[in-house]
Amino acid sequence: MPSTKTVDLAAHPLTAWQGPLGLPDFAHIGDSDFSPVFDAALTAHEAEIDAIAGNKDAPTIENTLAALELGGEALDHVSSIFWCRAGAYTNETIQALERDISPKMSRHFSAISMNEKLFARIDDLYQRREHLGLDAETLRVLEKTWKGFVRSGAKLDAEGKKRLARINEELSSLGTAFGQNVLADERDWALFLDEADLAGLPDFLKSSMAEAAEMRGQKGRYAVTLSRSIYEPFTTFSERRDLREIAFKAFTMRGQNGGASDNTEVVRDMLKLRAEKAELLGYASFAALKLDDTMAKTPKAVHDLLDPVWEKALEKAAADQKELERLAAQAGSNEKFAAWDWRFYQEKLRAEKFAFDEAELKPYLQLDRVIDACFDVATKLFGITFEEKKGIVAWHPDARVFVVKNADGSERALFLADYFARPSKRSGAWMSALKSGYKLGNGSKPVIYNIMNFAKPPAGEPALLSVDEAKTLFHEFGHALHGMLTDVTWPSVAGTSVSRDFVELPSQLYEHWLTVPAVLEKHALHVKTGKPMPKALLDKMLATRTFGAGFATVEFTSSALIDMAYHARPDAPAEPLRFEAETLEKLDMPDTIAMRHRTPHFGHVFSGDGYSAGYYSYMWSEVLDADAFAAFEETGDPFNPALAERLRKNIYAAGGSKDPEELYTAFRGKMPSPEAMMVKRGLV
Numbered sequence: 001m002p003s004t005k006t007v008d009l010a011a012h013p014l015t016a017w018q019g020p021l022g023l024p025d026f027a028h029i030g031d032s033d034f035s036p037v038f039d040a041a042l043t044a045h046e047a048e049i050d051a052i053a054g055n056k057d058a059p060t061i062e063n064t065l066a067a068l069e070l071g072g073e074a075l076d077h078v079s080s081i082f083w084c085r086a087g088a089y090t091n092e093t094i095q096a097l098e099r100d101i102s103p104k105m106s107r108h109f110s111a112i113s114m115n116e117k118l119f120a121r122i123d124d125l126y127q128r129r130e131h132l133g134l135d136a137e138t139l140r141v142l143e144k145t146w147k148g149f150v151r152s153g154a155k156l157d158a159e160g161k162k163r164l165a166r167i168n169e170e171l172s173s174l175g176t177a178f179g180q181n182v183l184a185d186e187r188d189w190a191l192f193l194d195e196a197d198l199a200g201l202p203d204f205l206k207s208s209m210a211e212a213a214e215m216r217g218q219k220g221r222y223a224v225t226l227s228r229s230i231y232e233p234f235t236t237f238s239e240r241r242d243l244r245e246i247a248f249k250a251f252t253m254r255g256q257n258g259g260a261s262d263n264t265e266v267v268r269d270m271l272k273l274r275a276e277k278a279e280l281l282g283y284a285s286f287a288a289l290k291l292d293d294t295m296a297k298t299p300k301a302v303h304d305l306l307d308p309v310w311e312k313a314l315e316k317a318a319a320d321q322k323e324l325e326r327l328a329a330q331a332g333s334n335e336k337f338a339a340w341d342w343r344f345y346q347e348k349l350r351a352e353k354f355a356f357d358e359a360e361l362k363p364y365l366q367l368d369r370v371i372d373a374c375f376d377v378a379t380k381l382f383g384i385t386f387e388e389k390k391g392i393v394a395w396h397p398d399a400r401v402f403v404v405k406n407a408d409g410s411e412r413a414l415f416l417a418d419y420f421a422r423p424s425k426r427s428g429a430w431m432s433a434l435k436s437g438y439k440l441g442n443g444s445k446p447v448i449y450n451i452m453n454f455a456k457p458p459a460g461e462p463a464l465l466s467v468d469e470a471k472t473l474f475h476e477f478g479h480a481l482h483g484m485l486t487d488v489t490w491p492s493v494a495g496t497s498v499s500r501d502f503v504e505l506p507s508q509l510y511e512h513w514l515t516v517p518a519v520l521e522k523h524a525l526h527v528k529t530g531k532p533m534p535k536a537l538l539d540k541m542l543a544t545r546t547f548g549a550g551f552a553t554v555e556f557t558s559s560a561l562i563d564m565a566y567h568a569r570p571d572a573p574a575e576p577l578r579f580e581a582e583t584l585e586k587l588d589m590p591d592t593i594a595m596r597h598r599t600p601h602f603g604h605v606f607s608g609d610g611y612s613a614g615y616y617s618y619m620w621s622e623v624l625d626a627d628a629f630a631a632f633e634e635t636g637d638p639f640n641p642a643l644a645e646r647l648r649k650n651i652y653a654a655g656g657s658k659d660p661e662e663l664y665t666a667f668r669g670k671m672p673s674p675e676a677m678m679v680k681r682g683l684v
């Protein structure tokens with residue numbers, strides 16, 4: 001282990017940021033710097049925590065809560081650069097370090113949450129909170145901090161603490177096993193086909209199936225695999241009903257095939273441990289524990305959303321099924337309509353109803369103009385402007401740097417964006433922060449970044465986006481605005497530090513402005529002719545958006561309801577898969593649609609804790625964004641200034657400084673109903 005004495009955190013480019021515009025000096029950061037700097041920064045943070053916990057003075061907000069929040073700056077700095085590199089520009093050195101650093105970090109932070117002297121000081125402040133004369137934000141941060149400690153077991157006796165640690169450890173290895181089992185089933189299963197079996201398949205699918213076969217040592221053949229990107233188009237396009245049935249059954253049985261990779265017992269054990277954990281911490285159920293710090297707060301609130309949606313989705317799906325059965329009969333099928341027929345006939349119906357190719361839109365969506373559109377909408381809504389600074393070295397030559405200014409010309413934030421795919425970048429699109437924005441201590445200006453994976457065009461040609469890609473760009477930029485417009489005192493409630501079922505509101509809401517006619521007229525200009533996108537083309541594109549809503553909503557909502565059914569009870573079902581079947585029967589689940597994720601491969605819920613009792617969050621956010629944009633539509637002005645100001649103040653600037661329900665109501669005047677979301681989905 002390298003000596004930590006050799007690292008001067010106050011001068012090292014990973015921790016003391018002295019590059020242009022106050023960015024890290026990326027040009028002078030080497031891959032081998034990370035490991036010794038991490039060790040030094042962890043040690044420094046430990047010393048800070050010890051000093052706070054061991055302080056002889058009585059606890060104050062200043063010497064305890066603020067000291068805790070402002071501590072670990074060097075660790076924050078090196079971490080943020082490291083995780084940026086690990087996602088956007090990795091290599092073997094970084095990957096090896098990742099495996100080393102993850103467990104180190106988790107040990108470090110669990111030691112802090114189990115630090116009894118530290119908790120005693122927090123608890124002392126918490127007990128006196130009403131008499132400390134605190135402003136609302138500080139009070140909320142104190143309460144959240146205290147709750148965080150308690151939820152980590154700080155109030156349990158020694159026995160309880162030991163049991164909780166054991167449960168957490170077991171849950172974490174079971175979660176890893178769950179994910180690896182699904183992966184094993186996905187890896188081990190393939191259906192090899194030959195040219196004669198490919199009737200109906202589009203070229204893009206044939207080439208990915210050819211590649212999948214070659215990777216499995218069957219060059220010249222075609223493989224159906226259980227990766228969603230092959231399975232879904234295969235069951236959508238294949239004319240071969242027998243093959244669709246084989247693929248469907250294999251896909252829905254992932255994790256339930258007996259043998260070493262079977263997840264039945266893993267799930268049973270996890271549900272038992274989760275129920276025990278909730279009881280140990282004094283909650284009525286695991287769902288009650290998980291929902292405690294969300295916007296929904298209770299299982300009942302989740303059901304108040306999901307139950308009416310479920311009714312509508314069942315009706316819509318039943319009507320859709322009739323139409324699909326008619327198509328199947330016309331096509332000469334006399335088999336009973338089955339789950340492996342749904343996508344296939346739905347695609348036929350789509351082709352019949354909307355003769356329309358998304359590729360027609362692409363020439364109108366030039367990357368640089370879509371970026372301009374993103375900025376322009378932010379200027380119109382929030383008064384901020386963007387100025388690109390060329391020639392600044394960031395983590396990779398493709399990363400671009402923008403200075404973000406307030407209406408009065410003062411600097412608000414830095415925005416960095418790295419748009420193109422490359423082998424060293426993981427797939428997907430995301431937003432993150434090199435530095436978050438807050439006022440505590442000396443304060444900090446946000447440095448926010450977006451990572452995309454658009455195909456890089458040949459030199460000199462403009463990059464063109466699909467509609468989905470343009471939407472993704474708006475989505476991630478919405479998250480970025482949440483980080484950049486933040487206006488809070490405390491770091492732990494800055495920017496996107498909000499609950500899981502609230503964090504997608506700023507991003508999903510922002511997507512709506514992409515298709516506002518005034519935005520498209522100005523920015524969606526044909527790459528050759530410079531003419532704006534014809535309205536008829538846009539209308540056709542918008543009309544296809546609600547197609548197939550019955551199927552999609554039944555697929556999603558059934559998974560969300562099963563997730564809640566497992567976790568909202570005080571105990572655990574002895575046989576989870578039987579419980580799944582019985583619950584679906586009670587719900588009148590149609591046998592022609594499968595859950596989007598069945599229990600034995602429901603990674604959101606079982607491969608770790610992230611979305612357990614939380615799969616509903618996706619729809620919850622959709623309710624919020626549909627209702628929030630409806631507020632603008634109701635005024636007839638998508639940039640209504642008074643509303644935009646309320647949106648800035650209560651949603652984009654407020655972070656987690658207040659309860660999300662309070663924030664939303666301050667913006668909208670009331671809580672949302674699912675109506676606007678159901679209209680958006682085409683369910684009513």
Ligand SMILES: [Zn+2]
Pocket residue numbers: 475479504507
């Ligand atoms: Zn998002």
